[in-house]
Amino acid sequence: MTACDLAIRGGTIVTAADRFVADIGIRDGVIVEISRAVTGAPQEIDATGLLVLPGGIDAHVHLDQPTSDGTKMADDFASGTRSAVAGGNTTVMPFVMQIKGTSLRTCLEEYHSKAEGNCFTDVSFHLVVSDPTPQVLGQELPALVRDGYTSFKVFMTYDDLVLNDHELLSVFDVARREQALVMVHAEGNDAIKYMTTKLEAEGKTAPYYHAEAHAQIAEREATHRAISHAQLTDVPVVIVHVSGRDPMEQIQWARGRGMKVFAETCPQYIALTKDDLKGLNMDFEGAKYVCSPPPRDADSQRAIWQGLRDGTFDIFSSDHCPFYFEAPDDVGKNNVKARTSFKWVPNGIPGVETRLPILFSEGVSKGRISAERFVALTSSNPAKLYGLYPAKGAIAIGADADITLWDDQRRVTLSQDILHHGSDYTPYEGLEVTGWPVRTILRGQTVMLDGEIAQQAPQGRHLKRAKSSLGYP
Numbered sequence: 001m002t003a004c005d006l007a008i009r010g011g012t013i014v015t016a017a018d019r020f021v022a023d024i025g026i027r028d029g030v031i032v033e034i035s036r037a038v039t040g041a042p043q044e045i046d047a048t049g050l051l052v053l054p055g056g057i058d059a060h061v062h063l064d065q066p067t068s069d070g071t072k073m074a075d076d077f078a079s080g081t082r083s084a085v086a087g088g089n090t091t092v093m094p095f096v097m098q099i100k101g102t103s104l105r106t107c108l109e110e111y112h113s114k115a116e117g118n119c120f121t122d123v124s125f126h127l128v129v130s131d132p133t134p135q136v137l138g139q140e141l142p143a144l145v146r147d148g149y150t151s152f153k154v155f156m157t158y159d160d161l162v163l164n165d166h167e168l169l170s171v172f173d174v175a176r177r178e179q180a181l182v183m184v185h186a187e188g189n190d191a192i193k194y195m196t197t198k199l200e201a202e203g204k205t206a207p208y209y210h211a212e213a214h215a216q217i218a219e220r221e222a223t224h225r226a227i228s229h230a231q232l233t234d235v236p237v238v239i240v241h242v243s244g245r246d247p248m249e250q251i252q253w254a255r256g257r258g259m260k261v262f263a264e265t266c267p268q269y270i271a272l273t274k275d276d277l278k279g280l281n282m283d284f285e286g287a288k289y290v291c292s293p294p295p296r297d298a299d300s301q302r303a304i305w306q307g308l309r310d311g312t313f314d315i316f317s318s319d320h321c322p323f324y325f326e327a328p329d330d331v332g333k334n335n336v337k338a339r340t341s342f343k344w345v346p347n348g349i350p351g352v353e354t355r356l357p358i359l360f361s362e363g364v365s366k367g368r369i370s371a372e373r374f375v376a377l378t379s380s381n382p383a384k385l386y387g388l389y390p391a392k393g394a395i396a397i398g399a400d401a402d403i404t405l406w407d408d409q410r411r412v413t414l415s416q417d418i419l420h421h422g423s424d425y426t427p428y429e430g431l432e433v434t435g436w437p438v439r440t441i442l443r444g445q446t447v448m449l450d451g452e453i454a455q456q457a458p459q460g461r462h463l464k465r466a467k468s469s470l471g472y473p
Contacts, residue, residue, distance in 0.1 A: 001315065003027065003243075003363060004025035004026055004027050004032060004033060004040070004041040004453055005026065005027050005028070005041060005042060005043060005444070006025075006026040006041055006043045006044070006045070006401075006405050007023055007024065007025050007026070007038040007039075007041035007043070007044045007045070008023065008024040008026070008045045008047050008052060008171040008403065008405075008441075008443055009023045009037075009038065009044055009045065009046055009047060009048070010023070010046060010047050010048035010049075011024075011047025011048065011050045011051065011405065012050070012051050012052060012397055013034070013052045014052065014053050014257065014371045014372060014374075014375055015054070015371075015375055015380070015394070015395055015396075016372055016375045016376035016379075016380040016381070017269055018079055018372070019371065019372065020082065020129060020395050022034050022035060022036060023035055023036065024038065024052065024395065024401075025038040025041060025442075026030065026041075026401040026444045028067050028402060028444070029401055029443030029444040029445070029460055030398065030399070030400060030401055030443075030444070031395065031396065031397055031398065031399050031401050032397060032398075032399075033214070033303070033397065034396070034397060037393050037422075038285075041216075042117055045405075045439070045446075047114050047257045047405055049407075050405045050406060050407055050408075050438065051371065051393040051405070051406040051407075051408055052395065052403060052404075052406075052413070053088075053202070053371075053374075053375055053379070053395075053403070053404045053405075054091035054375060054379040054380065054392075054393050054394055054395050054399075054402060054403065054404070055088070055089060055090025055091065055357050055379065055392075055402030055403055055404050055440065055442065056084075056088045056090065056091075056355070056378050056379055056381050056404060056443070057089065057090070057092075057093070057378065057382040057383055057388070057392060057393055058084060058089050058091070058092045058093065058317055058318050058320065058352055058355060058378075058382075059092045059093045059264070059315055059317045059382040059385070059386055060093065060240060060241070060264060060266070060317035060319050060320075061080065061084075061093065061094050061095075061317075061318060061319075061320040061321075061352055062094060062095055062316065062319075062320060062322075062348065062395070063075050063076065063080040063081075063092075063094045063115075063320075064076040064080075064111075064114050065095065065097050065321075066097065067101070067158045069337070069344065069346070070210040070330070070331060070335075071323060071332065071333070071335065071346045072323070072327065072331040072332070072463035073250070073321075073322060073323060073326070073329050074322040074323055074324050074350070074421065074422035074423040074424070075320070075322045075350070075421055075422040075423070076114065076118070077094075077114055077115045077118040077119050077123070077230075077408075078119070078120070078458065079420070079421060079422040080094075080320070080322070080352060080421065080422070081118070081119045081120040081121045081123070081458070081460060082120045082420050083350075083353040083398045083420040083421040083422075083438045084120070084121045084352045084353065085120045085121055085418065085442070085447045085448045085453065086353050086419070086420045086437075086440075086451060086453065087352060087353035087354060087355060087356055087357065087437060088356045088362055088404040088406070088437030088448075089238025089355075089356070089404075089440070089446075090121055090122060090123075090402035090403075090404070090440060090441075090442045091121055091122045091123070091124065091383075091388070091392055091402065091463070092121050092123055092199070092352065093123070093124050093125070093126055093386065094111070094123065094125060094126070094324075095116075095125070095126050095127075095153060096108045096111045096125045096126065096127050096128060097128045097130070098127070098128050098129055098130045098131055098136075099130070099131075099341060100130055100131040100160065101131065102131070102142070103135075103136075103140065104127060104129070104131075104136050104138055104140045104144065105143075106143065107151070108125065108127070108144070110123060112125075112438065112462070115462065116143050117458060118261060118458055119458050119460030119461075119462075120442075120447055120458045120459070121420075121441075121442065121447075121460045121462050122392075122442065122460050122462075122463050123460055123461070123462055124386070124388065124462065124463040124464075124465055125149060125462075126149075126151045126153050126183060127141075127144060127149055127152045127153070127154065128152070128153045128154075128155075129141070129152050129153070129154055129163070130155070130160070130161045130163070131169050132163065132167050132170055132171050135217055137170055137171070137174050141171075141174050141178065141180075142174065142177075142178050145178040145180045147464065148463075148464025148465050148466075149464075150179075150180050150181060150386070150387050150465045150466065150467050150468065151180060151181040151182070151183060151238075151386055151387075151464070151465075151468075152171060152175060152180060152181075152182055152183065153183040153184070153185065153240070153431070154168055154171055154182060154183070154184075154185070154224065154226075155185045156168070156184065156185060156186055156187055156188065156189060156222045156225070157185065157188065157189040157192055157222070157292070158189070159189070159219075159258065159387045160213065162189045162205075163187050165225070165229065168229050169229050169232065169233060170236075171231060172229055172232075172233040172235045172237075173193065173233050173235075175234035176233050176234055176236050178389075179290045179467045179472045180226070180231070180301070181236055181237070181238060181385070181386070181467075181468045181471050182235060182236075182237045182238070183237070183240050184222075184223075184226040184237055184238065184239055184240065185240060185241070185292075186219060186222035186223040186225075186226045186239050186240075186247065187214060187218050187222050187292060187293060188218040188219075188221045188222040188225075191215070191217065191221065191284070192213055192214055192215075192216035192218055193216075193300050194343065195212065195213040195215060195218075196213045196342075197341050199212060199213055199342075199456060200341055200343070204373070205340065205341040205342055206278075206279075206282045206284070206286065206342060206381075207277050207279065207284060207286035207287040207289070207290055207342050207345055208274070208277040208278045208279075208282055208286050209342050209346060210277060210290050210292075210294055210341070210342040210343075211274035211277050211294040211295070211296075213249070213342070213343070213381035214292055214293055214294050215356075216243065216244050216245075216246045216247070216293075216300070216357045217246070219242075219243060219244070219246065219247045219293050220246035220247050220249075220250060222248040222427065223239055223242075223246075223250040223251065225248045226239065226305055227239075227251070227259065227261055227280075228253045230254075230260075230261065231254070231259055236260035236261070236262065236468065236470075236471035236472070237260075237261055237262070237386070238260070238261075238262040238263070238264060238314075238315075239251060239261065239263050239264070240264045240317075240319070241264060241265065241266050241269075241292075241293060241317075242263050242264065242265050242269075242293075242304075242307075242313070243265070243293040243294070243295070243296050243304075243320050244269070244293075244296040244297075244299075244300030244303055244304065245298060245299065245300055245303035246309050248263070248304075248312055248416065249304055249459075250262050252312060253272075260413055260470075260471055262314045262315070262385060262471070263307070263312055263314055263315075264313065264314065264316070264317050265304055265307065265308070265313050265316060266317055266318060266319045266351070267318060267354065267355050267358045267359065268289075268291060268295050268315070268319075268351070268353050268427070269295060269296065269300065269301065269359050270301055270305065270308075270347060270358070270359070270362055270363075270428060271362065271428060271431060272289060272295035272428075273296065273297055273298065273300075273301065274294055274295050274296060274297060274384050275292065276289040276295060276427070277289045277290065277295070281378070283329055284334065284339060287325070287333045287334065287338065287342075287345045288325055288333065288349070288425055288427055289348070289349065289427050290333070290342070290345045290347060290348075290349075291321065291347055291348050292347045297405055305368055307361075308354060308363065308369055308373070308377065309368065309369055309373070313377065313384045314377075314381050314385060314470070315377055315378075315381050315385060316355070316359055316377040316378050317353040317382070318351035318352045318354075319348075319349075319351065320350055320351045320352035320355075320421075321342055321347070321349065321350075322348065322349070322350035322421055322422060322423040323346045323348055323349075323423065324424050325423070325424055325425045326424060327424070331397075332346075332424075333345055333346050347406050348359060349427045350419075350421045350423040350425075350426060350427070351420075351428075352421065353419050353420060353421055354414055354419070354428050355378070356378060356404075356437060357412065357414070357433045357434060357435060357436055358414075358428065358431070358439070359374060359377070359378065359433050359435075360406070360408070360435035361432075361433035361434045362433075364408070364435060365408070365433075365435050366433040371408075373383075379392075379393045380393040380394060381393075381470075384466060384468070384469045385468055385469075385470050385471070386465060386469050387465035387466040387467055387468055387469065388463060388466075389409075389469055392463075398435070400443050401443055401444040402441065402442055403440075403441040404437050404439070404440050404441070405437070405438050405439040405440075405441075406435065406436070406438070407435070407436050407437075407438050408434075409435075410434070410435065410436040410438070411432060411433070411434050412432070412433055412436050413430060413432045413433075414426060414428045414429065414430065414431045414432075414433060415417045415429060415430070416429060418451065420453070438450055442459065442460070443459075445459060447459070
């Protein structure tokens with residue numbers, strides 16, 4: 001037996017592959033013992049009757065990100081990571097947004113300065129490539145991959161972010177050469193702009209029509225095009241925030257041909273539909289649900305659940321992108337310009353704190369997926385996909401003691417009043433969930449207990465990453 005400074009006793013440990021009752025011994029923030037009985041630890045946590053899960057890893061969040069339209073993101077690193085630990089997460093993966101005309105490394109340094117000393121979770125950055133200049137492709141990206149930033153995101157829509165096909169292929173080629181992973185926001189920009197112009201000409205400008213403009217057809221086409229580019233360059237890709245059956249079929253088609261195409265989906269695609277964008281009566285309340293891709297219909301929800309069960313989806317992330325609804329100085333979703341047309345409504349909804357409870361309740365508690373599958377989707381697979389495993393995403397000897405204690409019987413009604421994010425609303429207001437995180441432990445230290453943030457000061461660290469253990473041998 002190994003001397004421990006903390007023992008977690010009597011809980012049911014659930015991993016991606018197994019469940020069993022055992023004690024966990026922790027020393028210096030690392031798991032050093034898993035046995036029938038850990039003895040001699042000066043500090044003990046009684047987990048009897050609780051599930052003991054690896055800490056959640058939310059691999060897709062946006063924090064303190066500048067916008068091009070004057071609106072303001074509602075979470076900085078302190079409020080966003082505080083919200084994350086309240087929801088049972090121990091690691092989040094935000095994006096470094098490259099501003100066109102600016103060095104990618106300069107943008108990265110700015111995000112590090114925002115995050116330093118302000119994070120309640122551990123943090124690891126993805127890079128967004130919006131300006132793939134020869135210097136970025138030839139010097140910055142290769143150097144940054146070697147520094148542990150082993151994933152890039154590219155966009156196929158948004159005028160200030162979209163890359164053309166040649167640019168996409170160039171980024172994919174660098175990723176393959178450096179053994180990095182490419183994340184793709186797959187929506188066809190031209191199709192969306194065409195539909196937007198058509199709907200506006202017909203006077204259809206309410207937030208609901210955002211869902212019509214961002215049609216699933218445009219997502220399907222872009223997904224197929226991204227897969228084709230990945231096939232041409234022989235690079236593994238992640239199609240992020242997949243919303244329904246059509247793009248799923250493209251992913252399944254690629255996998256049937258042996259391609260390494262990974263898929264992510266999010267809470268909005270199992271808990272919301274496009275009808276939520278109608279608001280109370282096609283009014284502006286629907287702007288609270290505007291995100292891209294938008295929620296779809298009941299058939300899409302059924303398809304998403306099938307994909308969560310059968311392995312089409314590798315990970316389940318929040319795509320936390322929080323804006324204010326009402327805000328002074330016209331910086332929220334409810335701004336003057338947004339009221340003229342859905343195309344000006346800021347795209348994004350808060351969700352980092354509610355991600356785990358929604359999937360557990362709708363999935364595990366309702367018998368759609370097992371608790372082991374829940375762990376795989378929300379912790380173990382993100383760690384493997386993005387080069388953090390086995391230090392993260394595992395309850396195993398040698399892993400970081402990142403642990404969430406989960407009451408699988410507790411019922412909670414989601415409400416803005418109980419959440420910790422910076423936004424002034426939640427799109428899941430009134431949703432009752434069964435299953436709730438009651439304690440979050442980061443490297444052996446309790447950071448959340450019964451909904452209260454327990455740390456006196458943020459202890460989160462930045463994590464350098466290896467290459468994807470799923471994407472590359």
